[in-house]
Amino acid sequence: YPRHFPLLAKVADVWHDQSEVTISLLRFMHEFCHNKANRVNFDQSSPNGILLFRATSDVVCAYGRRLLERIQAGNMGHAQDVYKSRYKGISLVLNVINSALGGSYVCFGVFALYNDQCLDNALNISLQLSLSIPLDDVLAYPKLSKAFYGFVEILFRNHITTIFALDTNVFMQLMLSVHEGLQSSEASISSQCASTVDHLATFHFNNKNTDKLPMHNLNKHLTARPDLFSTLTTTLFNLLLFGAAQNHWAVMRPMLSLMLASESSFAAYRDHLLSTQTPENQTLLNEAFNKLLSDVKPDLESSNRDRFTQKLTAFRVATRGFLTL
Numbered sequence: 001y002p003r004h005f006p007l008l009a010k011v012a013d014v015w016h017d018q019s020e021v022t023i024s025l026l027r028f029m030h031e032f033c034h035n036k037a038n039r040v041n042f043d044q045s046s047p048n049g050i051l052l053f054r055a056t057s058d059v060v061c062a063y064g065r066r067l068l069e070r071i072q073a074g075n076m077g078h079a080q081d082v083y084k085s086r087y088k089g090i091s092l093v094l095n096v097i098n099s100a101l102g103g104s105y106v107c108f109g110v111f112a113l114y115n116d117q118c119l120d121n122a123l124n125i126s127l128q129l130s131l132s133i134p135l136d137d138v139l140a141y142p143k144l145s146k147a148f149y150g151f152v153e154i155l156f157r158n159h160i161t162t163i164f165a166l167d168t169n170v171f172m173q174l175m176l177s178v179h180e181g182l183q184s185s186e187a188s189i190s191s192q193c194a195s196t197v198d199h200l201a202t203f204h205f206n207n208k209n210t211d212k213l214p215m216h217n218l219n220k221h222l223t224a225r226p227d228l229f230s231t232l233t234t235t236l237f238n239l240l241l242f243g244a245a246q247n248h249w250a251v252m253r254p255m256l257s258l259m260l261a262s263e264s265s266f267a268a269y270r271d272h273l274l275s276t277q278t279p280e281n282q283t284l285l286n287e288a289f290n291k292l293l294s295d296v297k298p299d300l301e302s303s304n305r306d307r308f309t310q311k312l313t314a315f316r317v318a319t320r321g322f323l324t325l
Helices: 005-014 019-033 048-073 079-101 109-113 118-131 135-140 142-158 160-164 168-182 187-207 213-224 228-242 245-261 263-275 279-293 302-320
Strands: none
Touching: 005 019, 005 048, 019 048, 019 079, 048 079, 048 118, 079 118, 079 142, 109 118, 118 142, 118 168, 135 142, 135 168, 142 160, 142 168, 142 187, 160 168, 160 187, 160 213, 168 187, 168 213, 168 228, 187 213, 187 228, 187 245, 213 228, 228 245, 228 263, 228 302, 245 263, 245 302, 263 279, 279 302
């Protein structure tokens, strides 16, 4: 490195349809980019992190473009081999880009500053590959779903303006995937999706009074789908109150940010849940909601989040004893 790295991008381009070659190449790239034990560590003035990401982007884009061409042409071989011929490669591409995006050795703002397209190209190819997968298949293959939801989470965490700039139909396709992932029996998947919802709701709460392009883009999506926050609120509270015990910690994190982002959605859920209970249970449930909301400030400071999480735990324990579906 870096002398021989252009060869790897050439290999990804020329032998894109030879899974024995590309799988090994992408596995190498994943290990190469993975900042295990903080082993990739450069001085602040060093350009090496940027150069490393640029080289990674070249490989990802070379393979990703070729794979997308084959998908669009319907040239993916037998249907029974779909994981080996298509999804295994996509999983590894997403693992590579997840490691590069989350490695903490690249200052990504530099690319826009110098009009370098390698970040945008890598994100665009990875998004296209992700969106080419039917949701049922995302959920059916564990390694694929882990890579897919890891990619979505890191996009919402560090590149959320890129997400908001997408077409509304594409944005909602991603949010539908997140909504389904929230309900996964796999705790790691539901946890990643809960973090994604938290990033979205936190951005909305912190920026709802600003006049900036990302907020305009988000409002455009919310205007097209005004029930987005209410659907997420309902799903999260239902998982907390009626779902499996092993997942309740995962779904708690976004609840405060979601409630602050859309107070009307929380109020509507509260009223609906009360209406489904007997008069006696309505009194108990109303008291539990009042305790939940007492002493909770309208901010997302860590201390306030921790306090609310503790209250949610007590709320869950108190209400599960008498709530009826």
